[in-house]
Amino acid sequence: MTSQTRNTPSSDQIRRAPKVLLHDHLDGGLRPGTIVDLARDAGYAGLPEADPDKLGVWFREAADSGSLERYLETFAHTCAVMQTREALVRVAAECAEDLAEDGVVYAEVRYAPEQHLEAGLTLEEVVEAVNEGFREGERRARENGHRIRVGALLTAMRHAARALEIAELANRYRDLSGGGVVGFDIAGAEAGFPPTRHLDAFEYLKRENNHFTIHAGEAFGLPSIWQALQWCGADRLGHGVRIIDDIHVGEDGTVKLGRLAAYVRDKRVPLELCPSSNLQTGAADSYAGHPIGLLRRLHFRATVNTDNRLMSGTSMSREFEHLVDAFGYSLDDMQWFTVNAMKSAFIPFDERLAMINDVIKPGYAELKSEWLFQQTASTSGSASSRD
Numbered sequence: 572m573t574s575q576t577r578n579t580p581s582s583d584q585i586r587r588a589p590k591v592l593l594h595d596h597l598d599g600g601l602r603p604g605t606i607v608d609l610a611r612d613a614g615y616a617g618l619p620e621a622d623p624d625k626l627g628v629w630f631r632e633a634a635d636s637g638s639l640e641r642y643l644e645t646f647a648h649t650c651a652v653m654q655t656r657e658a659l660v661r662v663a664a665e666c667a668e669d670l671a672e673d674g675v676v677y678a679e680v681r682y683a684p685e686q687h688l689e690a691g692l693t694l695e696e697v698v699e700a701v702n703e704g705f706r707e708g709e710r711r712a713r714e715n716g717h718r719i720r721v722g723a724l725l726t727a728m729r730h731a732a733r734a735l736e737i738a739e740l741a742n743r744y745r746d747l748s749g750g751g752v753v754g755f756d757i758a759g760a761e762a763g764f765p766p767t768r769h770l771d772a773f774e775y776l777k778r779e780n781n782h783f784t785i786h787a788g789e790a791f792g793l794p795s796i797w798q799a800l801q802w803c804g805a806d807r808l809g810h811g812v813r814i815i816d817d818i819h820v821g822e823d824g825t826v827k828l829g830r831l832a833a834y835v836r837d838k839r840v841p842l843e844l845c846p847s848s849n850l851q852t853g854a855a856d857s858y859a860g861h862p863i864g865l866l867r868r869l870h871f872r873a874t875v876n877t878d879n880r881l882m883s884g885t886s887m888s889r890e891f892e893h894l895v896d897a898f899g900y901s902l903d904d905m906q907w908f909t910v911n912a913m914k915s916a917f918i919p920f921d922e923r924l925a926m927i928n929d930v931i932k933p934g935y936a937e938l939k940s941e942w943l944f945q946q947t948a949s950t951s952g953s954a955s956s957r958d
């Protein structure tokens with residue numbers, strides 16, 4: 572048995588491996604059955620399918636358009652059923668449960684509070700409902716033998732004009748004991764809505780020593796990444812996949828980084844890469860052709876993420892399965908991505924370190940040792956039959 576084969580994880584090992592998720596949208600991860608229930612409760616008649624299985628397929632197909640703008644249209648249905656306290660608590664609790672079930676031990680889940688005010692909730696009530704749901708989901712996961720911590724990121728929509736207000740909200744709810752709001756983000760259509768439109772929000776958060784990530788370099792290229800980093804001061808890049816446009820691979824395989832790509836690598840800027848989502852919005856052609864392969868080889872601070880589990884029909888395990896198939900990744904590679912993600916999380920340094928040393932590394936060590944015992948069992952079996 573070569574070290575490659577003993578280290579290549581099975582689907583079951585991928586699921587059991589501790590995973591860290593930095594980029595997941597709450598309104599992009601609902602269970603189809605929950606959408607159907609909540610639509611009935613809310614009297615929302617706009618769902619394209621009434622059957623949960625068919626609805627799941629509808630989301631995946633509608634999001635598979637090759638365009639970020641059309642991909643984003645599908646969120647009208649999920650947001651429509653996330654307008655009451657009860658709905659938000661339920662969706663957040665199920666999100667934490669589903670992630671824990673999939674082996675995620677730490678997650679930062681984002682949503683835009685301004686999209687949940689249609690039935691009269693205030694911004695504060697939205698944040699408190701989602702936090703309550705995450706705590707409830709963590710508790711249920713623990714009862715089922717899983718350990719997970721979930722922090723929230725508050726997103727402002729880049730086409731709207733509420734970023735400063737949402738940044739202030741994120742700042743007010745930060746550092747809640749047990750993990751509350753750990754940072755801020757902007758999302759939505761990228762072309763035509765540069766991050767500098769929201770400079771006031773980013774400057775405010777910097778003055779408050781708070782953390783933020785920016786969706787950049789997904790549907791729009793290097794100028795968006797450059798602005799997010801050098802004008803806005805983002806701690807991480809949501810996607811950032813188009814940094815590949817600044818990396819030049821010669822015919823002889825030599826690699827030359829442009830100034831921006833070199834900055835991103837040298838400064839260890841975390842890239843929240845989301846392979847399946849990129850295939851749907853046209854930011855990449857195939858898993859094997861996804862820039863994550865080169866970015867990992869060049870030691871960028873690359874992380875693996877789901878973006879929208881409902882729209883992509885995915886999970887953290889599924890994303891890793893695709894990458895293992897495409898690039899032959901081993902458990903060591905999975906651990907590398909996972910440690911990268913944990914290092915890049917927005918919770919305090921001592922907690923990140925403890926997650927790495929006390930949860931992630933022991934989890935991978937356990938999985939990596941499994942082949943030893945399988946081999947011992949078969950060896951001792953054949954030895955005794957020879958005696």
Ligand SMILES: O=c1[nH]cnc2c1ncn2[C@H]1C[C@H](O)[C@@H](CO)O1
Nearest residue numbers: 596598646681682683726758759786
């Ligand atoms: O991949 C994405 N790029 C830009 N915006 C996105 C992406 N996925 C979801 N969103 C938007 C739609 C959601 O309603 C919003 C908040 O989660 O964020």
Ligand SMILES: [Zn+2]
Nearest residue numbers: 758786809878
């Ligand atoms: Zn996203």
